[in-house]
Amino acid sequence: MHQARTTCPYCGVGCGVLAQVDGGRITGVAGDGEHPANYGRLCVKGSALHETLGDHGRLLRPRVDGVEVNWDTALETVAERLSSVRRAHGNQAVSAYLSGQLLTEDYYVANKLFKGFLGTPHLDTNSRLCMASAVAAHKRAFGADAVPCCYEDLEEAELVVLVGSNLAWNHPVLYQRLRTAKSRNPLLRVVVIDPRVTDSCEIADLYLGLAPGTDARLFNGLLAWMADKGRLDTIYLERHTQGLADALAAAREDDTSVAAIAADCDVDPERLETFFFWFASQLHVVTLFSQGINQSSSGTDKAGAIINCHLAGGKIGLPGAGPFSITGQPNAMGGREVGGLANQLAAHMDYPTPGAFDRVTRFWSTPTQIPTLPDGPGHKAIALFEAIERGEVKAVWIMATNPAVSLPDSNRVRHALAQCPLVIVSECAAATDLLPYADIVLPTSGWSEKDGTVTNSERCISRQRGLLPPPGEARHDWWIMVEVAKRLGFGEAFAYGHPGEIFDEHARLSGFENAPEGEGHRAFDISGLAGLGREGYDALAPIQWPVTAKAPHGTSRLFEDGRFATPDGRARLVAVRPRGPVQRLSTARPLRLNTGRVRDQWHTMTRTGRAPRLMNHRAEPFIEVHPDDAAAHGVNDQQLARLQGAGGDYVARVRLANGQRRGEVFVPMHWTDQFSGMARMGALLAAHLDPLSGQPELKHGTVSLAPCHPQWEATLVVAPGVPVGDAILDHSAYWARIPLAHCQRWQLAGAPQASEATRDWLAWLAEHLPDPVALWSEDPSSGRLRAAGLADDRLRWWLMVGPPAELPGLAWLDARFDEAAQGQALSVERRRRLLAGCDDGNAASGPLVCSCHQVGQAAIVAAIRAGDTSVEALGARLACGTQCGSCLPELKSLIEESLIKESTEEEGSHAHSQSKPEAINVA
Incomplete structure (x- = not known):
């Protein structure tokens, strides 16, 4: 070991x-x-990473046109078909769509191959959905896509503002770091600005529940308020910036009174002015912003409005100060460093950068090969798939991402992929929504196997080391592209034998003609990491760029000298004119849709879906609704309901939430057709884009909400290998697959048809499941049924017909499936308890709260009622909250809710006892 x-x-x-x-x-x-x-x-x-590993569910061999082939055949076919498209339709008929899951070395080879040698500009990445607006805002204000802050700034700050970021769920370790900093420094204040009351509010000193899309109006108002109150840093502005007059003039085009801003943002005026005062009064302010800002048709301007306020107050380039864009993916920043966006060349050089085209051409040239760089930017993500749909782009190579799910108007994306002549997919998972559209499937390495570097939100480059060999015939992404390049005739330019050689070239390009004081100086420079050699690369410790001869140990914080990456060294304040979401509410779609992540899931669940304990915090797709809206639309808590949006429908279970704004609903982004029948968030949204960044408005949609009235609901739990086929799923109005440790849980609901009400469940089971019914208990009057199938006294499947609220805790059943897998027959005692689905002490545990220790809500509430009324006491009794800390906000909320409920019950009991004597006297 x-x-x-x-x-x-x-x-x-x-x-x-x-x-x-x-x-x-x-x-x-x-x-x-x-x-x-x-x-x-x-x-x-x-903490669950090791639970996501293993060969099961992995792609192990290449496939061409649905047939498994060897690597030589697959690589030759890729090269031949790409060449054929180029010959028939030109270089621009070829494209690639990449991912922040790729390592920097993978990204570098892809960018060099497609832009440099295949000569197509149409290479973009799913970072377009995540960080493109922040990138555009950085470049417009600072002259470069350069995040100025570092994580240490959270400890140094006097005020931390979270805007459009549920840090507690989306970046939990950073949230815990902020939480610790706040506990150590009582003077540190935290403000949360978000339409939803999220778990991040647990540490907030002030919460502003603004109307969706009004962020720019709020920060424009802050800029004007600072100017009116004499809170601008005039010395900093004069020495280091330009554009204040235009930015202020634009902000003042709207009424800048606190009352008017508060009305437009739908927040309390006193709370708003408190925030303005806190921001203006403190020098050391960090504003963390994420998808709530970026994923908008005006995301660049929203980020720009935040940056304006920091520049105007001189709150940048200092410890504990700056606008801080928090990246959504592990290597979204690394992809931007190498040119992974369609409007980039490489090494933070863009097409408009003077001399960039010529510089990259000369650097990539070999003695006998000269790259054929395109002379302008290519299609950004949404435009790329529209061009595929129009037939202008004939070939797309998709790597480590799933546009059939994650892009808006996903049904249209699927239509485009279905008619594309050549779809190549590099993927590690054997089952995704994208693979049915692939002509060529290339099995790739995954985490624990990939070897290279990534760059995080604070510009820190780290090694992701390959610890295990890829399973089967899976290969690294960079290797696959190098081998294709060789077969295309570009071998001289792609003579890499190790990722360290790719990184070395990347580092050298970053410093190529990049003199620190010269014209066109680029902020991104890691030339100090060139020449490491294999040993130095393997031992590379985390380091923040720039890394140069002058800063060999890296650079924690940018712009400390007040000099920016613009031609004159001054930052730009920009004129921002707020715009609301493009999708407008209507009679047909009267509710505002908000989307986002949940705590224990990641993107499209390709990795997290392999770890059963991550599946049970939010086991099914859901629709979060305020109780008042639920009543108005006729839906109840835990009932199935349907959303109808611009591009399709979404069916999921209702969750009532007082923290949800009225008139709005929230859905998670993660579920795919691999896990549920109609829960793709992308199907609800139209593809409206930020005109500067090309980032889609994924945070804003409009929907209608209506209840579903299935004739029945059922939970089917099956052993591994027991098929739940299309005959079951196609005739279910709703289904969700929930992996458990030793079995699969399927949540099913029947269509509201008269014939379903009289279903003969025993006949249905005999028709659809391979093992016969061994035990059953039926109540025809209520429609309830429980049944189990056995083979050689080993559990094969278990069924409960009834709402999932009636389910016992499934840990006991899961253990029985494990015993069956080990060849153990059911004991007489356990067979007797099988229909109940639990042992005497294993009743329903309620929703999972602590995933690390698998502690459910019921046990936590019971402990609170027994006197454990602090998170520390709960941790001592149940271990919840003692490992990663992600559940601490939820634990605190449960304590508060339980104490309020207990107090209310006591008051009611007291009032009742006071009235008893009168009642007795009357009697």
Whole structure:
């Protein structure tokens, strides 16, 4: 057994991970106490990384036109078909769509191959859905896509503002770091600005529940308020910026009174002015912003309005100060460094950058090969798939992402893919919504196998080390592209034998003709990491760029000298004119849709869906609704309901939430056709884009809400290998698949048809499941039924007809499936309890709260009622909240709710006891 250092593949925090490797397996993971991003902390997703591994469900061999082939055949076919498209239709008929899940080395080879040697500009990435507006705002204000802050600034700040960021769920380790900083510094204030009351509000000193899309109006108002109250840093503005007059003039085109701004943003005026005063009064202010800002048709301007306020107050380039864009993916920033966006060349050089085209051409040239760089930007993500639909782009190579799910108007995207002549997919999972559209499927390595670097939200480059060999015939993405390049005749330019050689070229390009004081100086420069050699690359410790001869140990914070990457060295304040969401409410779609992540899931669940304990915090797709809206639309808590949006429908279970704004609903982004029948968030949204960044308005949609009235609901739990086929799913109005440790749970609901009401369940089971009914209990009057199928006294399946609220805790059943897998027959005692689905002490545990220790809500509430009324006491009794800390806000909320309920019950009891004597006297 040995311990190895690597990096977590989830969010942009970029946590260091210590992996225990034993006998060719990773048996456990822990946080790396020496990594500056997390200092030993891991969230529940990171803590479960070793549970997502294994060959099951992995792509193991290449496929061409549905037939498994060897690598030589697959690579030759890719090269031949790409060449054929280029010959027939030109270079621009070829495209690629990449992912922040790729390592920097993968990204570098892809960008060089497609733009440099295939000569197509149409290479973009799913970072377009995540960070493109922040990128555009950085470049417009600072002259470069350069995040000025570092994580240490959270400890140095006097005020931290969270805008459009549920940090507690989306970047839990950073949230815990902020929480710790606040506990150590009572003077540190936290403000949360978000339409929803989220778990991040647990540490908030002030919450502004603004109307969706009004962020720019709020920050424009702040800029004007600072000017009116004499709170601008005039010295900093004069020395280091330009554009204040235009920015202020634009802000003042609207009424800048606090009352008017509060009315437009739908927030309390006193709370708003408190925020204005706190922001203006403190120098050390960090504003963390994420998808709530970026995923908008005016996301660049929203980010620009935030940056304006920091520049105007001189709150940048200082410890504890700056606008801080928090990246959504582990290597979204690394992809931008190498040119992974369609409007970039490489090494932070864009088409408009003077001399960039010529510089990249000369650097990539070999003695006998000169690259054929396109002379202008290519299609950004949405435009790319529209061009595929129009037939202008004939070939697309998609790597490590799933546009059939994640893009808006996803049904239209699927139509485009279905008619595209050549779809190549590089993927590690054997089942995704994208694979049915692929002509060529290439099996790739995944986390624990990939070897290279990633860059996190604070510009920190870390090694993601390959700890295990790829399973089957899976190969690294960079290797696949190098081999295709060789077969295309570009071998001289792609003579890489190790990712360290790719990184070295990337580092050299970053410093190529990049003199620190010269014209066209680029902020991104890691030339100090060139020439590491294989040993130095393998041992590379986390380091923040720029890394140069002058800064060999990296750079924590940018713009400390007040000089920016613009031609004159001055930052730009920009004129921002607020715009609301493009999709307008209507009689047909009267509710505003908000979308986002949930705590224990990641993107389209390709990885997290393999870890059963991550599936049970939010086991099914859901629709979060305020109780008043639920009543108005005739839906109840835990009832199935349907949303209808611009591009399709969404069916999921209702969750009532007082923290949800009235007139709005929230749905998660993660569920795909692999996990539910009609729960793709992308199907609800139209493809409206920010005109500057091309980022789609994924945070804003409009929907209608209506109840579903299935004739029946059922829970079917099956052993591995027991098929739940299309005959079951196609005749279900709703289904969701929920992996458990030793079995699969299927939540089913029947269509509201008269014939379903008289279903003969025993006949249905005999028709659709392979093993006969061995035990059953039926109540025809209520429609309830429980049944189980056995083979050789081993449990094969278990069914409960009835709402899921009647389910017992499934841990006992899960253990029985494990026993069956081990060849153990059911004991007489356990057979007797099988229909109940639980042992005497294993009743319903309620929703899962603590994923690390699998503690349910029922046990937590019982402990609170028994006197454990602090998170520390709950941790001591149940262990919840003692590992990653992600559930601490939820624990605190449960304590508060239970105490309020207990107080209310006591008051009612007291009032009742006071009235008793009168009642007795009357009697």
